[in-house]
Amino acid sequence: MANTPRSSSLNVKENKLANEAKKRTLAILNDALKKKDALLLDDPREFEEHEKPSHFPLISTDLIIELISHLQKVTFRKSEDPKKIAFVYSKNRDGIIYLCPKFWAQHEFLELDSRPETLIKMTLRLIGYRNNEENTDISACPIEQACSIVMNHSTTYINGLFSCCGERSMDSVCENSLVSVSLRALRDAKPVLSRAEDFLEHVITKQSIRKRKNTARLVGKMLERVKKMRQSPLL
Structure with a gap:
C-alpha cells in the first residue's frame, strides 16, 4: 500500500493497556446488551412513523451484537502518527486498529474522549459504519458518543457504585x-x-x-x- 504510514508492534506495556481497554469496552457493550429493554431497539423500525431524531440515538440490539463480535477479533498495531488518536483501513476490513500516541492520553473509563469510546468508533469503521450515513440503526448522533454520553451514568462512581442507578460495575451503562x-x-x-x-x-x-x-x-x-x-x- 503506497501511502501506508509506518507501524510496528506494541511494546509489552502498550499491549497490556490496549487489551485492558478492549476488555473494558467489551464489558460495556455486553452490559448494554444485558440492559437492552431499557436502552436498545430489538426492531429499529419501532419508531419509523416518527420523524428521525437529529441528536437522539436509536441503536439496535443487532448492532451491539455485531460490534461485540468484531471487537472480540480486533488486534492492535502501533502508529507514530502525531495527529490521530487511532485509525483503521476500513476498505481492508483486516480487523487491525492502529493506536497512535494520543490514544494513551485518553481516559481509561467510559466517557467523552476515552479509550472505550475510541475503540467503539474504530470498530464501527471496520464494519463499515459512517456517522453521515443514513441508517435505520443510528441517528446523526455518533454511536460511540451515544454510549459515552447519553447512555452513560450521570453520577460519579463513589463507594463502589453509581448512585444514579445502583450499578456496581465501572464498565457499564445506565438503565436510568x-x-x-x-x-x-x-x-x-x-x-x-x-x-x-x-x-x-x-x-x-x-x-x-x-x-x-x-x-x-x-x-x-x-x-x-x-x-x-x-x-x-x-x-
Whole structure:
C-alpha cells in the first residue's frame, strides 16, 4: 500500500493497556446488551412513523451484537502518527486498529474522549459504519458518543457504585440514562396518542360537531396537536 504510514508492534506495556481497554469496552457493550429493554431497539423500525431524531440515538440490539463480535477479533498495531488518536483501513476490513500516541492520553473509563469510546468508533469503521450515513440503526448522533454520553451514568462512581442507578460495575451503562428515559416516554405515549388521534378523528366526523363551527375548529386543533406530538422524536 503506497501511502501506508509506518507501524510496528506494541511494546509489552502498550499491549497490556490496549487489551485492558478492549476488555473494558467489551464489558460495556455486553452490559448494554444485558440492559437492552431499557436502552436498545430489538426492531429499529419501532419508531419509523416518527420523524428521525437529529441528536437522539436509536441503536439496535443487532448492532451491539455485531460490534461485540468484531471487537472480540480486533488486534492492535502501533502508529507514530502525531495527529490521530487511532485509525483503521476500513476498505481492508483486516480487523487491525492502529493506536497512535494520543490514544494513551485518553481516559481509561467510559466517557467523552476515552479509550472505550475510541475503540467503539474504530470498530464501527471496520464494519463499515459512517456517522453521515443514513441508517435505520443510528441517528446523526455518533454511536460511540451515544454510549459515552447519553447512555452513560450521570453520577460519579463513589463507594463502589453509581448512585444514579445502583450499578456496581465501572464498565457499564445506565438503565436510568437519557436514552432510557426518552425511549420510555416514546413507548408509553405511542398507544395513548394513537387512541387519542382515532377518537378525535371519529368525533370530528360527527354531524352534531360539524354543525358547531367553533367546536369543530377546537377539535381540529386538538387533532393537529396530537398528530404533531406523534411525529415528535422526543415528546
